[in-house]
Amino acid sequence: MKFVEKYDKKGNFEMTHVIHEIPPVYDDRSKILILGSFPSVKSREGQFFYHHKQNRFWKVxxxxxxxxxxxxxxxxxxxLLRHNIAIWDVIASCDIEGSSDSSIKNAVxxxxxxxxxxxxxxxxxxNGGTAYKLYHKYCEKVTGFEAVKLxxxxxxxxxxxxxxxISQWNQISNT
Known part of the structure; x- marks a missing residue:
């Protein structure tokens, strides 16, 4: 994961510009695409999606x-591939504070x-409201797909x- 720390004029830490380097998981049978917003610090360190032990993605x-x-x-x-699921994130790079989706700025x-x-x-x-908003803002018109917010x-x-x-996410099993 490439990153550049940014500081204000007084030398105080502001944000980190991070480039997403975790490749998507998909194949020619994937019917579902699940998008997160941007990898957390733990996911960036572990080089895979939802790597933080407390994230409930894999349990769900x-x-x-x-x-x-x-x-x-x-x-x-x-x-993922056994269940015809593709996975990636909406954002390729951004300025972010730690893992805070609400801090995302200058998103690409x-x-x-x-x-x-x-x-x-x-x-x-x-996966969540921030991913939904970012997808709607940057990607929906390009892909032609409306996303479902989970x-x-x-x-x-x-x-x-x-x-x-689990109850809310169960709808993906019918896709």
Whole structure:
């Protein structure tokens, strides 16, 4: 992950400009595209999506598809492809404070065209409101797909229990 720290005129830390370097996971059978906003610090360190142990993404998907919880990066990739899921993030680079979606500035979107040309995507889902807003702002007109906003699996979304997340995310199993 490439990044550049930015400081104000007094030398105080402001933001970090980060370039997303985690490649998307997809193949020519992917029917669902799940988009996050931008990788968290833990995901950037671990070089894979939803790498933070407290993020409920993998638990939710395992429950929705009634499958074993994947643990390793390889198991997670196999899980996604087995269930015809593609995964990536809306943003290719941005200024961000830590993992805070609300701090994202100067966002540059990813180009999804190669995924959409390769895979028979039927539906795009976003993991949370920020991903949805960013997708709508930067990508929807380009892709021609309306996204469905799902509640964030982030631990910051404490108003959603695991059971409630599973209930809301269950719609992806019908795609």
């Amino acid at each position: 998907l395992a429950a929705v598809f009634e499958d074993t919880l994947p643990e390793t990066i390889e198991e997670k990739k196999e899980f 979107p990813n180009d999804f065209s190669f995924i959409l040309k390769t895979a028979p995507i039927r539906q795009i889902y976003t 509640p964030s699996t982030s631990p910051a979304n404490a108003s959603y229990s695991l059971e409630r997340l």
